Structures are given as C-alpha cells and as structure tokens.
Amino acid sequence: MVLNDVPLGEAKAIPRTCVVLNGRGFLGRSLVSSLLKLDDWIVRVADSAHSLLLDSSDSDSFLSDSLSSTRAHYHQVDVCDVSQIKTAFEGASVVFYMDFPNLDTNDFYTCYMTVVQGTKNVINACRECQVRKLIYNSTADVVFDGSHDIRNGDESLICSWKFQDMWCDLKAQAEALVLYANNIDGLLTCALRPSNVFGPGETELVPLLVNLARCGWTKFIIGSGENMSDFTYSENVTHAHICAAEALDSQTVFVAGKAFFITNFEPMKFWEFLSLVLEGLGYQRPFIKLPTSLVWYILLLVKWTYEKLGLRIDNHTLSACYIFQLISRTRTFDCTAARKNIGYSPIVSLEEGVSSTIEAFSHLAGASSLTHYCKFNEQSKVEKLLGGGKVADILLWRDEKKSFTCFLAMFLLFHWFFLCERTFISSAAKLLLLVSIILFGYGILPSNIFGFKVQRISLSCFEISETVMKDAIATIALLWNKGLHYIESLAKGVDWNNFFKVAVSLYFVKLILSWSSTAVIGVALVLAFTVFFVYEQYELEIDGLAKFLFNYIEKSKASLMRNLPASVASSLHKLGILHEHKAAAEVKKG
Structure with a gap:
C-alpha cells in the first residue's frame, strides 16, 4: 500500500519554508539554487527589486520552474519597511540573510540605514513572526585591522572596530546585532564569515581584475608576492549556510550565538590566485614587484593632498587604502570550528572553483594566454635598446635589490666627486687610495676567520676580454662614422630633415651646458633609473x-x-x- 507515491511506513518529509533575503544578489542566487535542488525546502526569494527579473542562466531557469510549481515565491522587501519584511517572513522557519547587491558606498546614510538599521528591522520581524533560525552572511574582514597579518586565525579573534572601510564597519555592527539577538523570543542566530568569496555571477573581484588588466595595472605585484590568503568558492559558502541551518537544530549549544569562519581549506599565495584567474581569461599575470612602503606612501600622499586642498575624501579613496592592506597582508583562517560544529566541508575544490569562474566570465576574456605569454617572453623595445644584458636588467629593475644597490653606489660616487666640495682630481686620488687600502687589506686576510671561509677575488674580475674591447671600439667607430655622415649631409645643404635634427639637438645641448655639471649629472642619474623603467611599463x-x-x-x-x-x-x-x-x-x- 502506498500513500502519495510513498510506500507505507516511509513518511515523506514535509517541506520547510525559508526566506533568502537579498536572494537576487551574488550569493543569494547561489543559495536559492542550492536550496531548491534539495527538494525539501519551499523558498521565498526576498529582494528590493519590484519584480523578479530572470535571465537565461541555468539557476534562473531552475528558479522559473520552481515558481511555476509553487516551490518558490518572490517577495519585494525593503529592509527599511518592517511591514514588507513581516509579510515575507510570516510562516517561515529559517531566514538566510545574504549580502545587499549594488549599494552605493559613497552614500553613508543609505548604507547605514540599509545594513545596520535594516538588520535591526529583520531581527524584530523574525521575533514577531516567530521565525526559529536567522543565519547572517558576514565576512572574515570584520577581524582584520589592516596592520597585522592573520595566520590560521580562529573564532577567538575579536573584531578590530577600527576599520578603514565603511562596508566592513557596517557589516561588523550588523553581525554583532544578529549574534546579540540569539535566544531572545526563541530566535536562534549564527553568523558565517567567508573569506575572499569568488564564483560565477560575482560583481566585484573578477570584473575589477579585468578592468585593471585592460588598463595595464595588473602587471604589478605589491610587496614580495609571498603573502598567503584563504579563498572561498560561492557554492561552498551557500553549502555552509545550509549546514548551519541544520546544525542550529542538532548542535544548538555549540552553534547558536556563534560566528564561524568559512574557507575552501586551501590557502594559497594571494598573487598566485590572481595570476590563475588572469591567465585563464587571457591576460598577463603580475610580474613586476613594487615595494609595499612605496605604494603605501603614495596612497598617504594622495590622502594628504585631499585634506590640504580641503576636498572630501570619498569612500573610493578610503577603500583603495583598505584594498591595499588586504592584498599585501597574509590572511588565513582555521575552520576547525565550522567543520566540527556545523559539519561544514567544501564541496567544490579551489581548482574546480577557479575553472568554473573563468568559464562563467569567458565573455570578459582578452587574447589567448599563450599570446600574452609569448609577448611576455619577448624583449621590449627599451630592453633591446639597452642591449638586453646586465645594464638592461639593472636599469629596468629586474632585480630590485641589485638595481637599488647599483643606484646607491652611483649616488655615493656622485656625492663623492661632485657634492663634497673637492676638486675632481682630489676626489679621484682619495677614492683610488681608499680602494687600494681595501684591496690590500682584503688580500692579507687569512683564508679562515673564526670558521668563516674568506673568498678570494679572482684576477679575472679585473680583466676586460678582447671581445668586449673590440665591441666597444666598433661602437665608437660606428658613432664616429654616423657623425661624419651627418656632417657630410649638412655640407651638401640638401637634407632639411637632418638640418632640423642637428639644430634642435645642438640647441638642447646648449641648454644643458648652460646648467652646472653637477645638476646635469644628478638629473641624468635619476632619469637613467626611472625613464627606461617607466617607458617599458x-x-x-x-x-x-x-x-x-x-x-x-x-x-x-x-x-x-x-x-x-x-x-x-x-x-x-x-x-x-x-x-x-x-x-x-x-x-x-x-
């Protein structure tokens, strides 16, 4: 005997009703799709849009079918309107409170009323409608103060409450309100803190990377590039919300009123992750390292300029400072508590998540990765001009330490010969005397000092090969012959282009010689270590x-x-x- 197509003795589970608040946002869509695929949920999609606009994606097609079968419903909800919230929440047992899409972060009042005051309204509506569980999607950024690395951080970390980013500040306040409301009028709450969420449909990370890549800014690495980060694929975040909803029933004591970090359990170098996404979309991976302190001082200079000019520092400028801190610090989290208490484990690996994300954003792809790779291996114009040897490596800052050492050595020589108020011959004599003393002292050192072996300088270091001398002489002869060719052309009086070139060049030489030699050499030294590098970029x-x-x-x-x-x-x-x-x-x- 069967009852409703279910064998007698097997009770069919009664579908539970849940609300996905902000269900048309990036994570909201993913959660709605995951819930509907489980077959034991009736899903109310609540969002601020007047109507439910569906697209041709698989998740929206599935949602359309569910709307037709009444397994899904849509409610327009403005979180500032308590009556609309109540209408959507009435009769629901669980509310999943997801992120707000498309908020203008330059409008502080609207953001505060939506995120903080809206959260108060949601909590009150849950209590009045006797909703049993409220799960809030927070962020791991609420424990990051921007000035310290986080290595395997767990839930014992406290919120910094000193945020440079307004969005993180408001999210931290909303999370605190949700956790504080736990066990009031029977409402059980918890918060999830995913780190660096990415996936198909997201509107921040990948679109921002593509825009930067098209402008040529993604070739830079800020800092050493060794800082580690945790990333979380969107489907894993929604899976964690479903796990939390179940755990609030079975593990109430360990889950209710708590916050949990959510990651993919696969920390990796932050810049390596960006490189995978960029290369997958056909853009060049970052390869030029910029000192962290240099970029930070530039940002501070911009901020100081705004203040001195009396201009209001907008949230984009503040966000730039915060983003700089995010991408230059190590931020990894220990998800042991989430695994143990809510039963969360990633269902999609990081590699699979990156592949899916790249495929979803294929419409933003540039040229093929191979083309960019080949271009990257080719010599640039300025590198060919400099001969592609050690000089090119130094002036183009291929190795920051070596380039900086050479620049410092050149500056010290410049100071020794031109800024010490001595004659050139006197400075040269003193320098030669100093070098002689150092070489002689180095030569009489024993081969072993307190267990440290002293390396001897090979005589070949002071020799110049015949090939180098021949190349130098050939270059001088070539330049001499070119000069004679120009003189011959001028003597014939027929080539006006050459005349203008020579005239303009001589005029600039005259201007340069009118300056002091010290200023000319100093400017030339600075330009040599900057102009070539800037031109290549x-x-x-x-x-x-x-x-x-x-x-x-x-x-x-x-x-x-x-x-x-x-x-x-x-x-x-x-x-x-x-x-x-x-x-x-x-x-x-x-």
Whole structure:
C-alpha cells in the first residue's frame, strides 16, 4: 500500500519554508539554487527589486520552474519597511540573510540605514513572526585591522572596530546585532564569515581584475608576492549556510550565538590566485614587484593632498587604502570550528572553483594566454635598446635589490666627486687610495676567520676580454662614422630633415651646458633609473602619444610649406627633388 507515491511506513518529509533575503544578489542566487535542488525546502526569494527579473542562466531557469510549481515565491522587501519584511517572513522557519547587491558606498546614510538599521528591522520581524533560525552572511574582514597579518586565525579573534572601510564597519555592527539577538523570543542566530568569496555571477573581484588588466595595472605585484590568503568558492559558502541551518537544530549549544569562519581549506599565495584567474581569461599575470612602503606612501600622499586642498575624501579613496592592506597582508583562517560544529566541508575544490569562474566570465576574456605569454617572453623595445644584458636588467629593475644597490653606489660616487666640495682630481686620488687600502687589506686576510671561509677575488674580475674591447671600439667607430655622415649631409645643404635634427639637438645641448655639471649629472642619474623603467611599463601609451605628436608636426610642416612665399617653397621643393635624384643615383652605383 502506498500513500502519495510513498510506500507505507516511509513518511515523506514535509517541506520547510525559508526566506533568502537579498536572494537576487551574488550569493543569494547561489543559495536559492542550492536550496531548491534539495527538494525539501519551499523558498521565498526576498529582494528590493519590484519584480523578479530572470535571465537565461541555468539557476534562473531552475528558479522559473520552481515558481511555476509553487516551490518558490518572490517577495519585494525593503529592509527599511518592517511591514514588507513581516509579510515575507510570516510562516517561515529559517531566514538566510545574504549580502545587499549594488549599494552605493559613497552614500553613508543609505548604507547605514540599509545594513545596520535594516538588520535591526529583520531581527524584530523574525521575533514577531516567530521565525526559529536567522543565519547572517558576514565576512572574515570584520577581524582584520589592516596592520597585522592573520595566520590560521580562529573564532577567538575579536573584531578590530577600527576599520578603514565603511562596508566592513557596517557589516561588523550588523553581525554583532544578529549574534546579540540569539535566544531572545526563541530566535536562534549564527553568523558565517567567508573569506575572499569568488564564483560565477560575482560583481566585484573578477570584473575589477579585468578592468585593471585592460588598463595595464595588473602587471604589478605589491610587496614580495609571498603573502598567503584563504579563498572561498560561492557554492561552498551557500553549502555552509545550509549546514548551519541544520546544525542550529542538532548542535544548538555549540552553534547558536556563534560566528564561524568559512574557507575552501586551501590557502594559497594571494598573487598566485590572481595570476590563475588572469591567465585563464587571457591576460598577463603580475610580474613586476613594487615595494609595499612605496605604494603605501603614495596612497598617504594622495590622502594628504585631499585634506590640504580641503576636498572630501570619498569612500573610493578610503577603500583603495583598505584594498591595499588586504592584498599585501597574509590572511588565513582555521575552520576547525565550522567543520566540527556545523559539519561544514567544501564541496567544490579551489581548482574546480577557479575553472568554473573563468568559464562563467569567458565573455570578459582578452587574447589567448599563450599570446600574452609569448609577448611576455619577448624583449621590449627599451630592453633591446639597452642591449638586453646586465645594464638592461639593472636599469629596468629586474632585480630590485641589485638595481637599488647599483643606484646607491652611483649616488655615493656622485656625492663623492661632485657634492663634497673637492676638486675632481682630489676626489679621484682619495677614492683610488681608499680602494687600494681595501684591496690590500682584503688580500692579507687569512683564508679562515673564526670558521668563516674568506673568498678570494679572482684576477679575472679585473680583466676586460678582447671581445668586449673590440665591441666597444666598433661602437665608437660606428658613432664616429654616423657623425661624419651627418656632417657630410649638412655640407651638401640638401637634407632639411637632418638640418632640423642637428639644430634642435645642438640647441638642447646648449641648454644643458648652460646648467652646472653637477645638476646635469644628478638629473641624468635619476632619469637613467626611472625613464627606461617607466617607458617599458607604458610603452603602448607613450608610443601612441609620440605618434600623435609626430603626425601633428608633419601636419604643421605641411601647413607651413603652404603658407611660405611661392619662390621659397619652389626653391625648397627643387632642393628636395635634387636630393632624391642624388640619393637614387648613389643607390644605383652601390
């Protein structure tokens, strides 16, 4: 005998009613889909939109079918309107309180009323409607103060309450309200703190990375690039919410009123994670390391400039400071409590999560990863100009320590010869004497000092190979011959382009020589260690600007020729034709 297609003796579970508040946001959509797939939930999707706009995605198709079968319902809810909240909550046993999508973080009043006051309204509505369980989606950022690393942090960490990011501040207040409301009027609450959530449909991390990559900013690594972070795939976050709902019944003492960190259990280098996403979408992975202190001082300078100019520091500027701290610090969390008390374990690995995310954002992909990789291995223009050897590595800051050491050595030499108020010969003599004393002292040192072996300097370090000397002489001869070619061209008086090049160059030389030699050498030293590096990073932009200026000069030259008197223009034209004929004749003779 069967009853409703279920064999007698097997009671069919009665579907429970739950509310997913902000169910059309990034995590809200994922949670709604996961709940509907379990078949034992009636899901009320609550959001601020006037109507439920569905797209062609698989999750929305599934939701559409569930709406038709009355397993899902939609409620428009403004969390500032208690009556709307009550209507959605009436008869529900569980409320999943997810993140608000598309909040304007520059409007503090709206954010505060939505996040903090809205949470108070939600709690009160839960109590009045006799909702049994409230699960709040918080963030691991609530325990991060920005100035200290977190290594395997657990729930004993307290909220810093000194936030540079307004959103984290408001989330921390809302979390505290939810946890404080536990066991009041029979309401059981808990909060989940996922770390660095990513996945299909998210609107922050991947779109931001793509925009930065298209502007050329993702080539930089801030700091050493060794800082570790925990990441959480969106489906694992929604799985944790469902686990928490079940645990509030079976493990009430250990779960109610508590907060739990949620991660993928797979901490990895923060910059390696970004590299995987960027390469998967066809963009170049970060490879240029910038000192953390340098970037931080730049951000402080921007903030100081705003204050001095009397400008209001917007939340984007403050968020930039906070994001800088997030990406340059280690932040890993211990999820033992979540595993033990709510039974959470990731159901999607980090590798699978990254692959799914890349596939979901394929419409934002750039060129193929292979193309970017090949371009990355090719020498840049400036590297070819510098010869691609040790000099190029130093001036292009391939190795920060080596480049900084060379810059410091050059600066000390500059100070020794030009800033010490001695004659050049006196400075050179003293330097040679100092070097001689150091070399002699190094030479008489014993081979072993207190167990430390003293390395001897090989004589080959002071030798210059014949190849290097031949190349240097050949370069000098080439430059000499080029100079003679220019002089010959000027003597013929037919090549106006060369004349203008030489004239402009000599004018700049005259300007440079009018300065003191100390200033010229000092400026040249600074430019040598900055100009090449900057040009390599912004090669396309600078070349584009140069091309624009060149085209402008050409147009100006053509306009000038049109406005010259006819006799002068005719003479210049004839000289140009004569020069072309002579050049052609020389080519034929060759």
